[in-house]
Amino acid sequence: MTSAQGARGRFITFEGGEGSGKSTQVRRLKAALEARGIEVVLTREPGGTPLAEAVRRLLKEPTGDSPCDRSELLLFLAARAQLVRTVIRPALASGKWVVSDRFSDSTLAYQGYGRGLSRAFIAAANDFACEGLRPDLTLLLDVDPAVAAARMRAREAATHTAADRIECAGEDFHARLRQGFAELAAAEPERIRVIDADGTEDAVGEKVWQSVRRAVDDMV
Ligand code: Z5A
Numbered sequence: 639m640t641s642a643q644g645a646r647g648r649f650i651t652f653e654g655g656e657g658s659g660k661s662t663q664v665r666r667l668k669a670a671l672e673a674r675g676i677e678v679v680l681t682r683e684p685g686g687t688p689l690a691e692a693v694r695r696l697l698k699e700p701t702g703d704s705p706c707d708r709s710e711l712l713l714f715l716a717a718r719a720q721l722v723r724t725v726i727r728p729a730l731a732s733g734k735w736v737v738s739d740r741f742s743d744s745t746l747a748y749q750g751y752g753r754g755l756s757r758a759f760i761a762a763a764n765d766f767a768c769e770g771l772r773p774d775l776t777l778l779l780d781v782d783p784a785v786a787a788a789r790m791r792a793r794e795a796a797t798h799t800a801a802d803r804i805e806c807a808g809e810d811f812h813a814r815l816r817q818g819f820a821e822l823a824a825a826e827p828e829r830i831r832v833i834d835a836d837g838t839e840d841a842v843g844e845k846v847w848q849s850v851r852r853a854v855d856d857m858v
Contacts, residue, residue, distance in 0.1 A: 751818025
């Protein structure tokens with residue numbers, strides 16, 4: 639693990655489609671790391687600062703003016719630039735570990751593979767937004783889309799909420815997403831570990847922990 643250069647903290651991101659269990663596993667990993675005496679800052683994307691949370695609302699809630707694909711991309715990047723500069727870098731510099739629910743791979747997957755915008759441009763723009771910061775480790779939670787959809791429906795029924803603008807993208811979009819994430823993982827197997835996330839929360843949590851443990855043992 640070398641990419642959060644000079645910092646003592648470590649930067650771990652979770653990626654995958656909606657309903658793959660990222661938020662659940664982010665919380666579990668935080669607890670597991672804290673039990674080892676590691677200070678952890680949780681972030682989510684888009685969001686994690688007042689400005690970035692305002693951008694999140696613009697992206698997810700109806701405004702009467704749905705963003706075009708380019709506008710959507712730039713809003714995600716604006717939120718990321720603010721999060722990296724004001725939360726992630728300071729936390730890493732002070733020795734804390736940062737665990738983020740989504741980060742730059744989501745932009746390549748959703749806006750690149752999903753929306754069809756230039757992946758070369760997105761990679762360069764990500765680099766600009768992050769000032770070169772890259773995750774040390776990324777856990778890609780891969781789940782059958784039908785399983786994920788069932789989880790989402792169950793959550794919507796339990797919380798009386800409806801799917802948001804991005805969640806309503808069609809089956810083709812979600813197939814491109816999954817393929818895109820798989821290609822990203824194949825291109826960077828050292829950084830991106832694919833976790834089969836079809837099992838129970840405990841089973842997936844154990845796989846996540848095994849992937850992270852080597853990094854933890856290096857640190858404590
Ligand atoms: N987006 C983008 O387009 N470009 C970008 O650059 C970035 C993001 C950064 C953010 O939505 C949206 O922004 C997202 C991508 C896009 N679009 N969509 N759609 P979000 O933050 O609101 O949501 P999300 O990131 O897609 O996650 P999610 O829908 O909340 O799902 P999740 O975090 O992966 O899963 P979960 O919340 O942990 O679990 C979902 C439900 O399943 C819940 O009821 C759990 O209790 C249950 N669950 C979790 N794990 C299990 C297991 N193992 N078994 C059974 N049930 C489970």
